[in-house]
Amino acid sequence: MPGRRWPVGRSRMKHDKPTALTPADVDQLAQDRSPEARIQMLSKLLRTAEQAVLAESGQALVQDLLHRLAHDAVQQVREAVAWQIYNSPFLSDGLARDLALDVISVAFPLLRHGEAVGDALLLEVIGQGRADKQMAIAARQTLSEAVSGALAAVGNLAVVATLAGNEGAALSDASLLSLADRYAHVPLVAEPLAGRATLPASVVERLVAHVSDKVRAHLVERHRLSPVIAAELAAHGRDSATLALLRPVSKPGMDGDALAVHLHEQGRLSVPLLLRTLCAGDFDFFAAGISTKSRVRKANAMALLLDGKWDGMKALLDHAHVPKHLFAPFQVAMRVAKTLGYRGGAEGRDTFQTEALGRIYAECGQSEERAMDNLLLQLFDRKHDDMVDAAMDVAGMPFIPLRGNVPKK
Structure with missing residues (x-):
């Protein structure tokens, strides 16, 4: 069995005294050819050899005996050899290859634990x-x-x-x-792959694209959407899935700035995604995204955001090719952040998200612009029901999904 462990001579207590092989040992082995006898001899042989009791000529004898035992007809003996020498100085390249190419119960200790086993093998x-x-x-x-x-x-x-x-x-x-x-x-x-500590932006983008396909299939099946509407909402799903992956991959080794650049190069750093990251309280990625699209330093974008300087941010949005008729939700979110004193950390994030969603819906939800309706649809898509309800309390009105007709005052 792969999990079998055989006694290892190196693990003996320090007060044990090594005993060299004697002619009596050889005679006993000649009389008793049982696997147990050969395994017992192997243990004694390795204890003796690894504690430097054998002379140089004896070391060669050890190698010869190990090779013989590694080819023993009894699998149990070969397993004992593998478990006792997988990290032994007596594990030669030839012996390692013989054991590694044997059946799995013999090969396992070398393949799983052998530190000296090279890439070629x-x-x-x-x-x-x-x-x-x-x-x-x-x-x-x-x-x-x-x-x-x-x-x-x-x-x-x-x-x-x-x-x-x-x-x-x-x-x-x-x-x-x-x-x-x-x-x-x-x-x-996909799950362990997404959970790796570091992932290049291109891999994150591939995972995002897959989730988008699942969202599209779900929407078409559950809501019986027409292909035209399904195609329109597919982009919403991509942005939503992208945002969902931003935080898990923001680990050491995963640079948010690099991810923003990659998404921009792929045409995926969209206006809805920027608004969602801003309203999610992910100020660092929002600043990275605006910086990438407007070609200004991220530090400058972050300073404008944290200081609540709308005129400067408006100029950045313009440089980032955000349509002017979609500026309003960004302005509202910045105003909420300034009022609450929120600066993008974990503390106060839920309060900021709820307040920002509510104020944006109240101030921008009655727009005649279809593009604004689409933007707000994507902003609220996949938000938890409790958060939407709390946001509507802030707005002072019931939530009417923007997929339908929003009553105009």
Whole structure:
């Protein structure tokens, strides 16, 4: 069994005295050819050898005996060899290869735990096509990009999922992108992939695109939408899913500025997304987005936002090609932030979100502009019911979904 552990000579207490092999040991082995006898001899041999009792000639004898035992006809003996030497100085390259290419119960300790096992051997084993061995390798404490890339290409879901969730596996951007392209629709792989500490913006964008497809299918099925309306709302879903992913990926190694640049290059840094990030209280990403679209320094954009200087922010929105008739919701959100003294942190975020949504709906919800209706639809889409109710209390009116006709005063 892969989980079997055999006694390791190195773990003996310090007060144990090593005992060299004697002619009596050899005679006993000749008389008793049971697996237990050979395993007992193996343990004694390694204790003696690793405590430097053997002379140089004896070391060569150890290597020869280990090779013989590694090819023993009894699997139990070969397992004992593997478990006792997977990190031993007596594990030669040839011996490692013999054990790694054996059945999984013999190969497991080397493939899973062997620190000296090189990439060339791991790649050879992966090429055998054995899923059980690939699983053992995928769970190693560390993996190089070359080995991770080979595992990513094997096509076995369990192996790929284990790899995606292994933070010790070095995955190149190309491998990550390939996994996102092939498995974004498979939760078994997509979930651990999305949970990695660092992800390039291109992979985040692929995951966002997949979620958008799910949202589109859900809308078409549940609301019996026409293809035209479904296509229009698909963009809403992309922005909503993008915003939902912003916070989880804002970890060490995931640069919000880089993500803003990537989304802009992909044509995905939209006006609705900017408004949603602002109203969500994600000031850092909002400043990064406005900075990217307007080509001004992020620090300047953040200063204007935190100081509540609308004239300056209005100029940035103009440079960012935000239509002037959509400026109002941004102005309202900034005014709410200034009134509350909110500066984009976790403290006070819920209060700011509720107040901003309510004031925007009250002041902008009766606009004759269809573009404003669409913008507010996307702003409220996927908001929790309790938050919408609280926002409507702020607005002093019931929430009438903007998908329908909003009564005009």
